[in-house]
Amino acid sequence: MKKAETWISGLLYGILGFFGAGMGYLIWLFVPIEEVRILMLVLDISLVAVCLARIWYEKYRAGKLTDNICESLDDLISGREVQRQQTFDDSLADKVQGKLLQYGNILQEDRKENRAEKQKLQEIISDISHQIKTPMANIRLFSNILKQENLSCGQREEFSHTLEFQVDKLEFLLQSLIKMSRLETGTFVLHMEGQNLYHTLVQAVQDVWQEAEKKNLKINLDCDLDIRAKYDEKWTLEAMENLLTNAVKYTPEGGNIQISVHPWQFYTRVDISDTGIGIAKEHYNDIFKRFYRAEEVAAKEGVGLGLYLAQMILNKQRGYITVKSKQGEGSTFSVYLLS
Template sequence: MRRLGLKCIPANILLSIMAFLLIFAGVLWDYLPYFVIQRMLPVSGALVLLLTVQWSRSQRQQEAEFANDICETVDALMDGRKTKCFHPYEDSEASKVQGKLLQYYDLMQEGQRQSEQDKQTIQELVSDISHQVKTPVANIRMFTGILQEHSLSCEKQAEFLATMAAQVDKLDFLMQSLIKMSRLETGTFAIHMEEGSLYNTIAEAVNSVWAKADQKHIRMEVECDSQIRVKHDAKWTSEALGNILDNAVKYTPEGGSVCVRVRPWHFYTRIDIEDTGIGIAKEHYHDVFQRFYRGGEKASSEGVGLGLYLARGIIMRQMGYISVKSEAGKGTVFSVFLLN
């Protein structure tokens, strides 16, 4: 499409001729014969009139072409096909408008893709929550029915009530984990990065699993210099490390060991959490950080499969990361890297 402006060749020629005649007449006005001036003025007027007509026609044609190009672009975008009349390297008004339309279209497409992805995520989340809630709710309903319909001894009643209480605790744990997950994914929880003692943070995490480890006679070891200080959120980092430690204790057999080692590096401080548990197959390294993932032997153990997912999210929001190295049947090492 031709550019809007005085770039129509016939109009430029007429304008140049008219300008030359007027300049010539003005300079030589006193020297030109009267009959020459008499003829030059009508010619100049005719050229101006012709130029006006030509300009008007050219403008209408270019405006029509501009409108057709824009309409073609809009129609192509509405139909989901590639526009044929777009020339991105052409310096014209039509190309500029088409470029903006295509940018807007790309933004709308990205928004639609994100909306579809969010919808799918919500559907998967609802399905996962439904699956997690179904078992404890079914157990509570079953034991309630037994207690209501049968005459049981006090010991049996106490046993059923204890089982129901355990199921309620499981539901409460699930709800608390879901709340944390929701806050993590929506970014509504605040990270307060402050330089502080990493030893104290690790001690708090270890204390959260000490009782479970003691019940299974699992030896807990910590190798951390009390002088190491790292810029981190102590509360959330303790939560993340506690989740990894809880996972280690949960899948380490009785009499095993869990060791926490801290090694300062130049840019990061590395925290290794090593256990002598059942291990993780290499093809599942990535899976263990997924929401609600519980595979193989883990599926029969307690938990909802959110601990490592939450741990990775918390560490990543502090500009750190987590890696895993494991050997099935021998143990696992989770390495947490915190930015110095």
């Protein structure tokens, strides 16, 4: 390549030299007036000099462009930010440099996203490992106990029930983790359609009714039969069930759970209120974090994914969720769905 460039440059210089010499010879032969002849020879020499300077300048600019491109490519290969080099306005060099900068910015953003995704994946794996460790240890413990031959029938039955409970707990955890993974990676399709909100809420209440009866809780639903909103029925039902499950879990025996619906112009608000233990204001944001469990509820069953999943489901549907609470009096979670 270098030899080709040298050969082309030599050819251009030779052509110009031959052209300049030929013009000078013709001027010398056919221009009789000496003053005019000398002036034309000076112009001929000047023209040749200008052309040679132009060729040298274009060669210099091409070399500069090549160097800039190589430096930019080296930055891209090494992962460094592409530096803006000296460019020539409204020229090929400027256009190439601009495209390289644009491509470099895209690569930088992709690298940042990849690093963030890797960090997020590491956190998820760490959380999953931590959450699975306890039920797996319990299952292994009770399995070893059941292998003992000196257990009575009553003891064996008791440990079998405990083992079954731990297996159910692990299954629930794994199902929650699968849902979390699908929501975070976007490996699912939302079917956003106009739905009958009353039917969805009735189904959510039915799914928690048995647990509510065990604690003698009253669940009241205040919703017109024909109210409709735009949401994915399957995933929104999951979010509503998570909110109602928490209301049942953290409301003392004999308490009340109130569900009320308020249609607005752009959103439909669903309030789920309980007379439970309440939430401290400084923890309003914490309760929506993955695997968060407050100290006062650590003894109750759960993995800390219910509210996290509910918020993600609603955000994916361009809705959102808020909370108001007072410790010792209860909480109200407000779900906003597109009308």
